[in-house]
Amino acid sequence: xxxxxxxxxxxxxxxxxxxxxxxxxxxxxxxxxxxxxxxxxxxxxxxxxxxxxxxxxxxxxxxxxxxxxxxxxxxxxxxxxxxxxxxxxxxxxxxxxxxxxxxxxxxxxxxxxxxxxxxxxxxxxxxxxxxxxxxxx
Amino acid sequence: xxxxxxxxxxxxxxxxxxxxxxxxxxxxxxxxxxxxxxxxxxxxxxxxxxxxxxxxxxxxxxxxxxxxxxxxxxxxxxxxxxxxxxxxxxxxxxxxxxxxxxxxxxxxxxxxxxxxxxxxxxxxxxxxxxxxxxxxxxxxxxxxxxxxxxxxxxxxxxxxxxxxxxxxxxxxxxxxxxxxxxxxxxxxxxxxxxxxxxxxxxxxxxxxxxxxxxxxxxxxxxxxxxxxxxxxxxxxxxxxxxxxxxxxxxxxxxxxxxxxxxxxxxxxxxxxxxxxxxxxxx
Numbered sequence: 415x416x417x418x419x420x421x422x423x424x425x426x427x428x429x430x431x432x433x434x435x436x437x438x439x440x441x442x443x444x445x446x447x448x449x450x451x452x453x454x455x456x457x458x459x460x461x462x463x464x465x466x467x468x469x470x471x472x473x474x475x476x477x478x479x480x481x482x483x484x485x486x487x488x489x490x491x492x493x494x495x496x497x498x499x500x501x502x503x504x505x506x507x508x509x510x511x512x513x514x515x516x517x518x519x520x521x522x523x524x525x526x527x528x529x530x531x532x533x534x535x536x537x538x539x540x541x542x543x544x545x546x547x548x549x550x551x
Numbered sequence: 552x553x554x555x556x557x558x559x560x561x562x563x564x565x566x567x568x569x570x571x572x573x574x575x576x577x578x579x580x581x582x583x584x585x586x587x588x589x590x591x592x593x594x595x596x597x598x599x600x601x602x603x604x605x606x607x608x609x610x611x612x613x614x615x616x617x618x619x620x621x622x623x624x625x626x627x628x629x630x631x632x633x634x635x636x637x638x639x640x641x642x643x644x645x646x647x648x649x650x651x652x653x654x655x656x657x658x659x660x661x662x663x664x665x666x667x668x669x670x671x672x673x674x675x676x677x678x679x680x681x682x683x684x685x686x687x688x689x690x691x692x693x694x695x696x697x698x699x700x701x702x703x704x705x706x707x708x709x710x711x712x713x714x715x716x717x718x719x720x721x722x723x724x725x726x727x728x729x730x731x732x733x734x735x736x737x738x739x740x741x742x743x744x745x746x747x748x749x750x751x752x753x754x755x756x757x758x759x760x761x762x763x764x765x766x767x768x769x770x771x772x773x774x775x776x777x778x779x780x781x782x783x784x785x786x787x788x789x790x791x792x793x794x795x796x797x798x799x800x801x802x803x804x805x806x807x808x809x810x811x812x813x814x815x816x817x818x819x820x821x822x823x824x825x826x827x828x829x830x831x832x833x
Contacts, residue, residue, distance in 0.1 A: 424595050424596045424599055425596060426593045426596045426597075426693050426771060426774055427589070427592060427593065427693070428592045429592070429595060442754050442755070443754075443755060443759065443763070444754055444755040447754065454752055455750060455751045455752065456751055456752040456753070456754060457603060457606070457607060457751045457752075457753055457754070457760055458753065458754030458755075458760065459754075459759065459760050459763040459764070480763075481767075482600075482603060482760070482763070482764065482767070484599075484603055484751075491599060493596060493599055493600055493603065493767075495693065495767075
């Protein structure tokens with residue numbers, strides 16, 4: 415059996431995800447990193463981007479909205495404000511959030527930084543949901 | 552002696568009150584369980600954030616962040632977590648009692664009130680309330696914590712406050728809660744004993760990670776406190792309503808006894824009147 419590494423995704427609400435995986439690809443604020451079992455200890459800040467998890471040649475996407483990744487040789491811990499498995503994503507809500515954020519961006523009076531973050535989050539969710547749909551077909 | 556009708560009315564009203572307190576107790580108990588689960592579920596996250604922060608702090612060469620800056624203390628703000636609604640025993644007043652000696656008579660301290668009870672209390676007594684957050688004391692969400700964190704963070708960064716203390720109730724069990732005060736900002740003492748000894752690579756740099764981590768830590772701390780406070784509030788309400796229900800029951804028993812006494816006395820009197828009347832006719 416291929417070597418695996420333990421992945422825990424912790425959010426303030428719950429332990430979102432906890433399983434053995436063979437590889438994790440995450441986008442940090444400095445760029446993508448791939449983590450295989452036995453990786454050197456590392457701490458990095460994550461960008462708002464889907465997390466790719468590869469287990470036995472299969473790939474799952476998890477939508478994340480920022481956070482941190484802590485890597486130890488046998489264990490990866492991800493601290494995120496939110497993390498959603500593809501089947502947990504409320505596509506409709508993400509669509510409305512996206513539309514709302516875009517509106518805010520057009521409107522000069524609103525908080526641009528906040529709207530941008532909201533837009534990014536919505537895009538990530540939609541992307542993950544889309545990815546899942548494609549794989550099912 | 553009150554007449555039977557009055558007592559009957561009284562019994563009815565006490566029974567109604569008992570029903571209400573009983574219902575409130577049940578509701579609080581059901582919500583308490585959920586709040587407790589939530590508080591427990593957030594613990595691993597809080598611990599992990601603290602751990603990561605500790606290891607970052609022990610590795611970063613230059614620990615400068617606006618939220619870590621220790622200044623001479625001129626203005627102090629107290630973030631007070633209280634309930635929105637009453638009927639929770641001494642819950643809110645315990646929190647207020649914890650704050651009061653610290654701010655009484657001091658010009659340089661102000662209150663950031665979470666929950667209507669604290670806001671009303673301090674407003675009525677003329678303390679300075681800089682900000683208020685109400686309407687979610689029973690079921691706080693992360694978003695609420697983020698909003699509070701953003702606002703106190705801003706206040707600290709801008710130099711409006713030099714120190715921010717968090718006063719909330721720690722939940723021990725449904726019957727024991729303790730109001731406590733902790734220093735929220737500036738964040739101190741991060742290099743705790745639980746710092747991970749392994750040598751980390753920081754991506755892109757320890758300082759960069761720190762700048763992301765510190766606000767997150769603030770949010771998490773506030774969120775944890777909000778959850779503790781909500782569990783405490785519900786626990787306090789459950790106990791208070793439980794004892795109110797017991798008291799109502801006791802009162803009803805006493806009133807019923809009284810009522811029966813009067814009823815019997817009336818019957819006895821009527822009989823003796825009839826007997827007396829019959830005797831007189833002989």
